[in-house]
Amino acid sequence: GMSAMVCGEDTIALHSPGEDPAERSKLRFYCSWFCPCAQRSWVCLEYLVDAGLTDYTYIPIEPYVPGVNGQDTKTPLSLEQKAEKFPDFVAASPRGLVPAMAEPSGVVVNDSLVCCEYLADMYPQSGLMPPSPADRAKVRMFWEHCASQVIPYFYKMLMFKGEQREQAKTDFLAGMSFANKRMLEVSPQGGMFLGGNRFSLADMALGPWMQRIPIVLGTYRGFELPR
Ligand SMILES: N[C@@H](CCC(=O)N[C@@H](CS)C(=O)NCC(=O)O)C(=O)O
Structure with a gap:
């Protein structure tokens, strides 16, 4: 959960499918624990669980060919x-990408943003999205900016070498600097979250990647965000 000190493994164990037939009444969440896109929707689900609004079943999707001793290849x-190993997942996500969700009613949803917005629409009282169309548009513009101008360069910094890597770093910094301005628009009053004093979808536009900047870009590329 967001408030309790619960780690990912505990969260997975808490939401793993059990024998109870009541499980069938819950949304099924198809996730790879390490995937930042999936983490966006996972955090929103955990937020809704903490708020007492819903519950879900965690279905782990292992996207790699299994190796020996449970090691990934x-x-x-x-x-x-994937379709053979996880037929229900591929029915919910035809390109085989996480995250995806399936409701007991048969409704299926895939793509991290669409999953997040679906949850916000299902539980408007959660405050995952602000109520006014103008404020909702701000959150969506922020997501769009992060998706097109920030996240691709995060990966390019890892994939590319030499001059192309330097260019990716310049582009990443430009995207982050603009995102920073946008954050102030989304959260004019400041606060711990982009929406001010409460969590919302705005926090999931970049959240899982922000965590990876020191861990991944710091460790492998010696990268530090300027203060
Ligand atoms: N735009 C999609 C991207 C989802 C995506 O690329 N997921 C990756 C992991 S982060 C995946 O499922 N990769 C498995 C594969 O490519 O086989 C979203 O935001 O949900």
Whole structure:
């Protein structure tokens, strides 16, 4: 949960499918624990659980060919292999990408933003999205900016070498600097969250990547965000 000191493994254990037939009344969440996109929707689900608004079942999706002793091979499963191993997941996400969700009613949702917005729409009282169309547009513009101008360069800094990597770093910094201005628009009053004093979808536009800047870009690229 957001408030309790619960780690990912505990969260997965708490929401793993059990034998109880009541499980069938819960939303099924298809997730790979390490995927930042999936983490966006996972955090929103945990927020709703903490608020007492809903519950869900965590279905782990292992996207790699299994190796020996439970080690990952890092060889991605083909879409055909995924469809064979996780048919319900691929029915919910035809390109085999996490996150995805399936409701007991048969409704299926995929793509991290669409999953987040679906949850916000299902539980408007959660405050996951602000009520006014103008404020909702601000949150969506912020997401769009992060998706097109920040996140791609995070990966390019890791994939590219030499001059291309330097260019990716310049582009990443430009995207982050603009995002910083946008954050102030989304959260004019300041506060711990982008929406001020409460959590909202705005926090999930970049949240899982912000955590990875020191961990991944810091460790592998010696990168530090300027203060
Ligand atoms: N735009 C999608 C991207 C989802 C995505 O690319 N998920 C990756 C992990 S972060 C995935 O499922 N990769 C598995 C694969 O490519 O086989 C979203 O935001 O949900």
